[in-house]
Amino acid sequence: NAGVTQTPKFQVLKTGQSMTLQCAQDMNHNSMYWYRQDPGMGLRLIYYSASEGTTDKGEVPNGYNVSRLNKREFSLRLESAAPSQTSVYFCASIPGTGFSSGNTIYFGEGSWLTVV
Amino acid sequence: SQKIEQNSEALNIQEGKTATLTCNYTNYSPAYLQWYRQDPGRGPVFLLLIRENEKEKRKERLKVTFDTTLKQSLFHITASQPADSATYLCALEKGQAGTALIFGKGTTLSVSS
Numbered sequence: 001n002a003g004v005t006q007t008p009k010f011q012v013l014k015t016g017q018s019m020t021l022q023c024a025q026d027m028n029h030n031s032m033y034w035y036r037q038d039p040g041m042g043l044r045l046i047y048y049s050a051s052e053g054t055t056d057k058g059e060v061p062n063g064y065n066v067s068r069l070n071k072r073e074f075s076l077r078l079e080s081a082a083p084s085q086t087s088v089y090f091c092a093s094i095p096g097t098g099f100s101s102g103n104t105i106y107f108g109e110g111s112w113l114t115v116v
Numbered sequence: 117s118q119k120i121e122q123n124s125e126a127l128n129i130q131e132g133k134t135a136t137l138t139c140n141y142t143n144y145s146p147a148y149l150q151w152y153r154q155d156p157g158r159g160p161v162f163l164l165l166i167r168e169n170e171k172e173k174r175k176e177r178l179k180v181t182f183d184t185t186l187k188q189s190l191f192h193i194t195a196s197q198p199a200d201s202a203t204y205l206c207a208l209e210k211g212q213a214g215t216a217l218i219f220g221k222g223t224t225l226s227v228s229s
Contacts, residue, residue, distance in 0.1 A: 004159075031215075033216070033217075035219075040221070041221065042205070042219055042220060042221035042222060043160070043205070043219040045216055045217075045218065048215065048216055050215055056215070058216060059218075090159050090160075092159075097215070098209070098215045099148065099209030099215070099216070099217050102147075102148050102165055102167065104150060104162040104165060105160075105162065105207075105217055106162075107159030107160050107161070108159055109158060109159050110157070110158070110159055
């Protein structure tokens with residue numbers, strides 16, 4: 001039981017390149033999330049998917065797209081990478097479809113992305 | 117707009133003392149408040165959840181209080197150890213039906229022996 005798995009762990013991109021961060025969970029969770037974490041800014045929500053087939057914007061969605069491929073997988077795509085997207089990206093999941101019933105969130109180990 | 121603030125970026129204490137971390141929020145009426153621990157290079161890990169009708173919650177050496185009038189939660193680690201050194205994050209649900217979880221910026225605790 002691996003929990004939430006993210007790939008790649010580290011990536012260096014040139015400005016303007018595109019890439020996709022992959023995330024998969026094996027806990028049969030309904031909702032999945034992408035956060036970015038920057039020094040002094042804390043964790044900020046990029047996009048989330050409350051259930052298979054749905055996605056919604058978070059606090060900082062600009063420059064990103066997401067795909068909820070199936071119940072297990074939720075990918076984050078940078079179409080044209082910019083230096084401002086240099087960050088640590090965390091994928092996460094929860095069993096239910098929201099936090100109003102007291103769900104807690106399970107995070108992956110993070111993906112370190114540098115855009116030069 | 118809704119805001120979560122963890123007042124101290126860093127807290128340094130000696131081993132054996134009690135560490136107290138603060139989380140304040142505005143423009144929220146959360147049903148729950150959560151605390152997470154994050155070690156360098158790792159993802160956050162859930163520690164404790166407290167409901168709005170609970171004043172206090174304990175788990176081993178950890179204690180969380182929740183004052184909905186003050187809009188504040190306190191997180192205590194008693195008999196602190198160097199292994200407790202980490203960043204601690206508080207989090208609240210946001211959005212319709214609580215569809216997202218919003219985090220404070222965290223407090224980095226350093227426990228020296």
